Amino acid sequence: MQTQVLIIGAGATGTGIFRDLALRGVECMLIEQRDVNAGASGGNHGLLHSGARYVSTDPHSANECKVEGDIIKEFAPHCIENTGGLFVAVKGDDDEYIKQFPINCEKAGVPCREVSPEEALELEPNLNPDVIAAYEVEDASIDPFKLSLENVADAEAHGGVYKRYMKLLGFNKEGGKITGARVVNTRTGEESVIEAEQVVNATGAWAANVAEMAGAKIGMTYAKGSLLVTLSRLNHRVINRLRPPGDGDILVPGGTVSVLGTTSVRVHDLDNVAPSIDEINRNIDQGAQMVPALDTCRYVRAYAGVRPLVQLGEASSDRAASRGYALIGHEEENLENFITITGGKLTTYRLMAERCADLVCNRLKVDAPCLTRGTVLPDYVQTEWAEPSILTKREWMRRHNSEDYLLCECEIVPKSAVDTILDSFGEGEKPGIQAVGLRSRVGKGSCQGAFCGARIAAHMYDRGLFDGNEGVESMRDFLSKRWKGQRPILWDAQFNQAELKEALYFGLLNLEMD
Amino acid sequence: MSNLPVTERDLFVVGTGIAGMSAAVYAANRGLSVSQAGSTGEIVFSSGLFDVMAVHPVEEKKLWDNPWEAMAAVSADMPNHPYARVTRDDVEKAYGELFDFLSKFGLHYRMEKEANCKVLTPIGTEKTTWAVPATMWAGVEAFKKNAPALLIDFKGLREFSAKQVATTIGDKWSNLKTMRLDFPDSASMKPILTGIMAQAMELKETREKLYALIKPHLDGVEAVGVPAILGIYTADEILEEMEKELGVKVFELPTLPASVPGMRLKSLFEGRISTLGVDLKLQHKVFSITPLDDGRYEVTFGVQAPTEKVVAKGVVLATGRFLGGGLFADRHHIVETVMGLPVSQPADREEWHRTDLLDPRGHKVSSAGVEVDSSFQPVDENGNVVHERVYTVGSLLAHQDWMRMKCGTGIAVASSLRAVEAFVAQQ
Numbered sequence: 001m002q003t004q005v006l007i008i009g010a011g012a013t014g015t016g017i018f019r020d021l022a023l024r025g026v027e028c029m030l031i032e033q034r035d036v037n038a039g040a041s042g043g044n045h046g047l048l049h050s051g052a053r054y055v056s057t058d059p060h061s062a063n064e065c066k067v068e069g070d071i072i073k074e075f076a077p078h079c080i081e082n083t084g085g086l087f088v089a090v091k092g093d094d095d096e097y098i099k100q101f102p103i104n105c106e107k108a109g110v111p112c113r114e115v116s117p118e119e120a121l122e123l124e125p126n127l128n129p130d131v132i133a134a135y136e137v138e139d140a141s142i143d144p145f146k147l148s149l150e151n152v153a154d155a156e157a158h159g160g161v162y163k164r165y166m167k168l169l170g171f172n173k174e175g176g177k178i179t180g181a182r183v184v185n186t187r188t189g190e191e192s193v194i195e196a197e198q199v200v201n202a203t204g205a206w207a208a209n210v211a212e213m214a215g216a217k218i219g220m221t222y223a224k225g226s227l228l229v230t231l232s233r234l235n236h237r238v239i240n241r242l243r244p245p246g247d248g249d250i251l252v253p254g255g256t257v258s259v260l261g262t263t264s265v266r267v268h269d270l271d272n273v274a275p276s277i278d279e280i281n282r283n284i285d286q287g288a289q290m291v292p293a294l295d296t297c298r299y300v301r302a303y304a305g306v307r308p309l310v311q312l313g314e315a316s317s318d319r320a321a322s323r324g325y326a327l328i329g330h331e332e333e334n335l336e337n338f339i340t341i342t343g344g345k346l347t348t349y350r351l352m353a354e355r356c357a358d359l360v361c362n363r364l365k366v367d368a369p370c371l372t373r374g375t376v377l378p379d380y381v382q383t384e385w386a387e388p389s390i391l392t393k394r395e396w397m398r399r400h401n402s403e404d405y406l407l408c409e410c411e412i413v414p415k416s417a418v419d420t421i422l423d424s425f426g427e428g429e430k431p432g433i434q435a436v437g438l439r440s441r442v443g444k445g446s447c448q449g450a451f452c453g454a455r456i457a458a459h460m461y462d463r464g465l466f467d468g469n470e471g472v473e474s475m476r477d478f479l480s481k482r483w484k485g486q487r488p489i490l491w492d493a494q495f496n497q498a499e500l501k502e503a504l505y506f507g508l509l510n511l512e513m514d
Numbered sequence: 515m516s517n518l519p520v521t522e523r524d525l526f527v528v529g530t531g532i533a534g535m536s537a538a539v540y541a542a543n544r545g546l547s548v549s550q551a552g553s554t555g556e557i558v559f560s561s562g563l564f565d566v567m568a569v570h571p572v573e574e575k576k577l578w579d580n581p582w583e584a585m586a587a588v589s590a591d592m593p594n595h596p597y598a599r600v601t602r603d604d605v606e607k608a609y610g611e612l613f614d615f616l617s618k619f620g621l622h623y624r625m626e627k628e629a630n631c632k633v634l635t636p637i638g639t640e641k642t643t644w645a646v647p648a649t650m651w652a653g654v655e656a657f658k659k660n661a662p663a664l665l666i667d668f669k670g671l672r673e674f675s676a677k678q679v680a681t682t683i684g685d686k687w688s689n690l691k692t693m694r695l696d697f698p699d700s701a702s703m704k705p706i707l708t709g710i711m712a713q714a715m716e717l718k719e720t721r722e723k724l725y726a727l728i729k730p731h732l733d734g735v736e737a738v739g740v741p742a743i744l745g746i747y748t749a750d751e752i753l754e755e756m757e758k759e760l761g762v763k764v765f766e767l768p769t770l771p772a773s774v775p776g777m778r779l780k781s782l783f784e785g786r787i788s789t790l791g792v793d794l795k796l797q798h799k800v801f802s803i804t805p806l807d808d809g810r811y812e813v814t815f816g817v818q819a820p821t822e823k824v825v826a827k828g829v830v831l832a833t834g835r836f837l838g839g840g841l842f843a844d845r846h847h848i849v850e851t852v853m854g855l856p857v858s859q860p861a862d863r864e865e866w867h868r869t870d871l872l873d874p875r876g877h878k879v880s881s882a883g884v885e886v887d888s889s890f891q892p893v894d895e896n897g898n899v900v901h902e903r904v905y906t907v908g909s910l911l912a913h914q915d916w917m918r919m920k921c922g923t924g925i926a927v928a929s930s931l932r933a934v935e936a937f938v939a940q941q
Contacts, residue, residue, distance in 0.1 A: 165799075282846070405705055406668060422594045454637060454673050454770060461678035469682050472639060476872060483871035490867060495843040496836045498867075502772065502880075503837070507917040508561045510639045512872055513575055 043305020
């Protein structure tokens, strides 16, 4: 296979670069070991930062967030719920931090408006009545999956080629030039070489590993952040704790749920990242000081992401380390066609993509300006079924046609939606139940995948997509992946639900036996 | 509360699952006066398959063909396992009394006494169990000898795909063909559920339409399989009629809960246990169980609030685990919900569940539960009986993982029998 630019990694950054280059008319290919947003891009809050979170520690990043947030709200409104946000302090929080907050916002060019505790409680009735200070900011919530899927779709519409399940095995090199990337399709086992003039390493937390394959070194550390999702939405706006960043200090609403996070734990193993029970307890204990209902509400799942932190200098802690990004040309390592871009934030992904694409074009001697700043991102992708319970059951019953029926009842996902998702896969891509789960709400509701997993397996057998016991393997894979997010929140009703799932899959279906 | 109507009984049974229902049957059979309270809907989650014991040690996934040898091995290896407190005779006697009761009202079970059998599950895996509803037996035998068979599924029935079953079981049942039919008059069923189909199958008209749809496809077929839908109240009669009409063996496969075999058990127990004189209060919650000075227990219960009071000489707790409501987990601890009995459990939540769902050892929390003595009276950490003539039975018991060991109903019936017999002996 041949392309002008090979981009490795389909997170927010990689898909952003993919679209940026495609819009400039550059021939490019995006490969991904798993699927869209498999790393940190899929394991974050889904928060489009106003910048206010960073005004005290990193005013430059804060301002970047403000500027980029405004741009994204303009060109991708369908990926965003423009909720607005609040910063709140409760009794006992640091007075000095509170006092400096509006001053720092002003300095960084991040708008904020002081609201009285009474008004704050009126805006957000679930706030702790002991709120002592509050500021309104321009936070919003963003669907990172829809954003990345739309970026991929728009790039494809402009000639880009996306290949998922492509694992990088290594690079062929001649002198300082990468002549080919050796890859294997993890579904079929087929190996191939992709030749490209420029190679972009946009693999997030895996950037150091990929750079090493190319013969380059990047110093990186990894901070795991764990978050948890409530069954019902608790807040209208993003609620941030008005204090230095810590556990459980941001509650982001989206659709019918709220997402609480996040912790910061140094990790070394990138392949076994899961939220721990201790992190979940810390998030809840801290979050409940801000929104007391967090102590008693029902949670449906937890998840974790790994933030890649590039060591560009000495940083006192992972939280204080710059949330800025690193764009590395590797010229000093005598590599002439390899670029690494990593770090950064979801909110600044577009800017990162622009800078990286500028470097690529510069090297290719292509004179084409960046177009992503003003070009509206079309609404290609039917991700209606990926958003939290957009339909009520009654609405669905009213509008559905008589041949259709629900495969997932918790989150209202009909057979027709699952078919649309399955149809989007090409020959030989062999989607599993997990691939349906990634593109829909399947498995994300209160039944934890117990019933929908079995139904989708049955449906996929009927469609001839599974042979032999592939469906059984796919159920194991699907349930095991969902389990990572369920284990830390198993108490009360969710515990009972997990017991039902085990009774079903082990007691009756013998899924644990070989 | 003091002016609630009071009834005096020998035994009060809390819980309406298999354990509670069988305890009530055993007690009534021994001439005891029995009150029973619990929610409706526990038993409906039963698959209808009755296990004795099939897998041990769990981490080795060792499967036993002979349930009694498996039971003996568990009793020897795990001295705290509930099976270590009963004998094979107890299990056989308990099942015997239960089957007598069920068959009296037309629900028959089949098994090979000395061997486990294999039933195909709705996802095409093999479930090892002991006794199965008579409506499933022909499937067990046809699978064993790879008989030419036709497995039928129905359009719109979401969680049962004949093609899935046949594809997954593959070469082990290479003579299994599949076919999809429109269930008679299913256009008005939305969604199409096995319970609704089974109700329809109680009508002769529906059955005749179904037979007519199947008949043209029976060339070279020795047995016809369907998901469990052959009626709720008269399944064994429907099976007989269908075999006669089609001229081949007919069998059901189990389906996901709430399944028809579970509904049959529920309907039979709830409708017929009063014939033994048991005073069953469905959808009643027990609010308090208080020891009285004379050694008896005062039990208050009602739908929303306590509205009735029974003074009983003994109490059987058959309240199940978390889903059944016998145990409750908060963010840090596990408690027993009715009497606050001590619960044997891992030190903290970090140890409840393994990080891997499919960890071959199973989850530690599965073995949490109430500790008992040899007569199934709950004991504290020092082994002292907490309350005399209070008995805990079934899945509430500690040191067993019924889901992975495949021993749930066996423990339920045997512990219930031993508890009732211990109570009788203590009178």
